[in-house]
Amino acid sequence: MSRIFDLETVELSIIEGDRRSTPPEMGRLDIDEETTLFVLVELSAPVELWDDVSALLVQTAVQGFSLAKGGETRALQKAAEDANRALVYENEDLPPEDRMWAGLNMALVKGDTLYLAQSGPALTYVARGAKTTHFPKTTDPDRVNDADRETLRPLGEQRRVQVRFARFHLQPGDVFVLSASHLPSLIEHETVREILQQTDAYDIADDIADMVGENDYSALIVQVQPRTEPTPSTSTRTPTPRQHTPAPEPTPATTVVEEPTPAATRQTTTHAHRAATAMPKPRPRPRPNLDDNADAPPTRDHAPLLPRPTHGLLERLLAQVDTWGRRTIHLADVARTEAFATERVARLFYLFGAFLLMLLALILHALEWLLALYASLVPPLWQRLVPILDAAALALLDGMGWLWYQITSTARNVLPGVKPAPPRQRRSTTQPPDHQGRHFYPIASVVVPILLIMAAVLLFWRSGAVNSQAWQEILTAADTQIALAEQLDLAGDREGAQQAILQARVALDEAADMRPDAKEVALLEARLAQIEGRVLRIVHVEPQALATFGASVVPGELVVRGSAVYVLDRAEGRIWWFDATQPPTEPLDRLSPVLAPNGTTVRQPLRLMTWMPTGGTRTTEALLALGGAELYEYLPSGLVRFVPSYIPAEAEIVSLGHYQGNLYLLDSTARQVWKYVPDNVGTYTTPPTEWVQPDAQAELTAPVDFAIDGDIYFLEADGGVVKMTAGQVRPFTLEPVSPPIEAPVALFTDELAPDRPMFYLYIATQDRVLVFDKQGALFAQYTNAADWGAITDVAADETSGLIYVLTTRGVYAFPLRAP
Incomplete structure (x- = not known):
């Protein structure tokens, strides 16, 4: 779905009365002809950090959105989470009084649909002709008081983020404004509504700037215009300030967002300043009546949908039904103007609620009839049973008295010096009519609980x-x-x-x-x-935990070279390193990565890696990491450099491999292995060759990983392994195992030395590691005696006799031994 209109954007940023031409607190990403993302950040931070942190949050949100998988709402949620994570990280080293917080306001235009997402203090206006909608609704000072404000937790305070979403349908002539949340404290609501009725985005920006005056304020105004020519569908111009002193031209920088004009004279915004600027309290106003909504059309006087009865419980119930029905239909009238509901839906809910209450009334009438029947039948029967029950109770008491008499009389006769017991007097089992029931009730109150306890x-x-x-x-x-x-x-x-x-x-x-x-x-x-x-061949191991990390880490790749262990986090596209002989004492996500996207040295998030030994024209060992279609190299000395390479961006690369200095890429879509031979300087700038021969490609169905030791072994999604030599299939079958291999995640083998392959193949599923020899015979299955999480990758060092696994909880190691 392509757009049939253009978007005209005006950026408005006022600092101490001066308008800036390149504000760092807002950004924009044109994804394609029909999709555009707008971002506005509202930040509370010290003066010297305000511009840099604002630009960081904008860039982080844009990057998080572009890398997210899923629908529009999921991508906006990911952008907010990444921005919050970046601000929390910045706050960790700051004292509590200097910690920063922010609000994030995002608008995504896809086709003719506008998606809004807000986290923390934020305000958005959507205007169509004389009608203006506010998001959130409680930002309107004419409709809410202090107790009704809907404020979300600002970014930077906690690791968990709250996001509010909304969606609108755009038409030519519409205007939407991403605004700082304190605008209602600077301009009256009706004035803002009148300003947004104008047909030119630059006039709107100038009028808002005039009303704001010397106060700090930021807004991003976007006007939907009919498309007049087949030019790119979006345009952004820097507005010419009206009756304001132009801001100096910014100095070009190497980052994505240009450096704005310094604001050295600004006062530091502290947490005490938050309530007075970014999140002002609206003036107290009386709560409007139900029918007193200026934005909604006048409501009709709806007649009752059900006839009213004249008496009884049913009348009261249906009166309540009609009251609820009126309110439901009124709310539908209000919501209909905002595309949230229709009167027809409200009437359906009304009728459904009336039906349920009618059913409840019938049930109550049935209970009333049953009680009347009980009152007419049970009391006469009870009057006849009470004398019998009293007689039974007295007989029980008499029997208990007789038993007690026998015990005491026997004791008196046996014990010396005790007088014999007097003769026993029997208790009468008949009572006058006015005493009927007095014996049965006390006995029943004691005996019945005892019987219930015995039954329990x-x-x-x-x-x-x-x-x-x-x-x-x-x-x-x-x-x-x-x-x-x-x-x-x-x-x-x-x-x-x-x-x-x-x-x-x-x-x-x-x-x-x-x-x-x-x-x-x-x-x-x-x-x-x-x-x-x-x-x-199952071995229950108790592995050693080498490293752990938090729940926000998505472990993807594991590389072990000697005692050096490298872990790749696919959530952030970064790589950590640690020494297995001296494991870190704190989680990896609290340590600085050796490779991470920084916009300069590493421009793309990393998702695959492999260790490249010397061989061919390569004279140094290094860790190679793939980010997008770019290859990066990390040397043991700590040097990071970009490696020129010829890697097609359209290929679906799922794994990297190496052999004698050559680089191999597994393309799951093409069912092909791309082989790269290093050039004379050790880079991979020459086009690759197809390693798998055409007649062998049919043997590959859905490869998830591969491993190289001179031959190449392919791990299929069904748990099978295909072996190829020089691009041709060779006979190879794994021994059947129990339980069968299901949902495998990784395959590993390597060279112990040049032209000396490892002895075993290592296959990892989510809960175990299976080891086969190179003839396909099962050597052992390793499972954890405790819970180590879901396995995502496996590696081994047969020289030291250790197997390493990467799981969702950390990195573990255990010895390679037979059952």
Whole structure:
């Protein structure tokens, strides 16, 4: 969907009464002919940091939006999260009184749709003719008081960000303004509405500047105009200030956002200044009545949709229904002007609510009828039962008295020196009519609770007995399956033993959930681990945690060279390094990366990497990292440099590899490996060659990773491995494993030395690492005894005998050993 109109943009930035021509607090990104992003930042910061931090937030938001995946709302959310993360990072080294906060206001025009996103203090106006809409609605001082303001938490205060969204349909002649949030404290609402009714964006900017005067203020005015010629669909001009002193021309800089005119004389905006400038409190105004909305059309006097009854509970219920219905239809009239609802929808909700209340009234009438029936039948029956119940209660008391008499009389006769018990007097079981019920009620109040308690104890005991019996049956089933697996293993039936082990594992896990600390479960776990090691080649390891990181890190790649470990974060496109013999004591995301996008040395977020040893014309080892279609090199000395390369941007590169100085790129879309031979200076400027031969490409379906040791091994999405030599397929099959390989994520092998490949292939799924020899035989399956998170990459150093895994929680290492 292409746009049928042009966008005319005017940037307005006033600092101490002077208008600046290149304000750092606003930015714009033209994505294509139909999509444009506008960003405005409202910052509270010390004077010397204001311009630099504003430009940083704008650039971070624009970059986060451009790199986000998903729809428009997700991309705007990602831009706000990245800007908030950048400001939180800037605040970490500042004292509390100097910490900065900001509001972020974004507008995305895609086709004829306007998407708005706000985080922290922000204000947006959308005007169409005489009608003006405010976002958020509570920014309108004519409609809210202090208790009704909807303020979001500013950026920079917490790591979690709040974002408010809205969407509008644009037409030629519309105007939308991204404004600093304190405009209502500088200009009356009606004045702003009159200004926005003008048809020229420059006149709007000049009028706002006149009304603002000497106050600091920023706004980005965009006017939708009919397209007059097939030129690029957006245009931006610097407005000529009217009755203001022009600001000096800015000095060109190397960053994306140009350096604005210095504002050295500005006063530092502190947190105490926040409430007075960026987030002013509106003047107290009385709350309007329901029908007193200036923006909505006059509401009609809706007649009741249901007839009113004349008496009873039903009348009160339907009266409440009609009241709610009137209010619902009125709100629909108001919302209809803002494209949020229609009167038809409101009436449907009204009728549905009326139906539910009618149903409730019928239920209440049915209950009333049942109570009347109870009153007519039960009391007469109760009057006949009470004498019988009283007689039974007296008989119970007499029986208890007789039992007590027998006990005491026997004791008196046995014990020496005690007088015999006097004769017992029987209790009468009949009572006068005025005493009926007086004996039954006290006894029932004592006996009934005792009976209920006994019943509850019996049920609890029975439940415990049932649970104990079920647990014992599950434990017996696990023991039986383990014994069967041991017998089948001795008989050489490996497939049958595997099935028995899987059934034993299910039963034992269920028993452990019921009683995790039971000694019987621990003994069976030890037996099952032994048979798993013999049959399934499973090894339960307790890995060493080398490094950790926070939940915001998205681990992508792991490279190990000797004791040097490199970790790539795909969320920020950065790379960390640490020494495995001296692991870091704090999370990696708190350390400075060795490679990260900075706009100069590294211009693109990094997403893939590999270690490139010496070979060919390359005389030094280095870490190669791919960002977009650009290749970067990190030398062990710490030097970072851009490596000229010929890498097509349209290729879907999913993995990098190396062999004897050559660079290999796995293209999953083309099912091809692009081979780059270094030129005479060790870069990759010559076009690549196709390594996979055409007749072998059909053998590749959906490769997710590859590994090179002279031959190339391709890991397919279904868990299979394809081996090729010189671009041709060679016979190779992995031994079947149990449980089967599902959703593999990484494949690794390498050279121990030039022309000396590693002994094993390492395949990683999300919960285990499988090791095969180069003939496809299973060596071992490694699982963690505890939870180490989901695995994303694997590497190995067969010289030191260690396997390294990268998971969503950190980097772990464990020894390479047989089951």
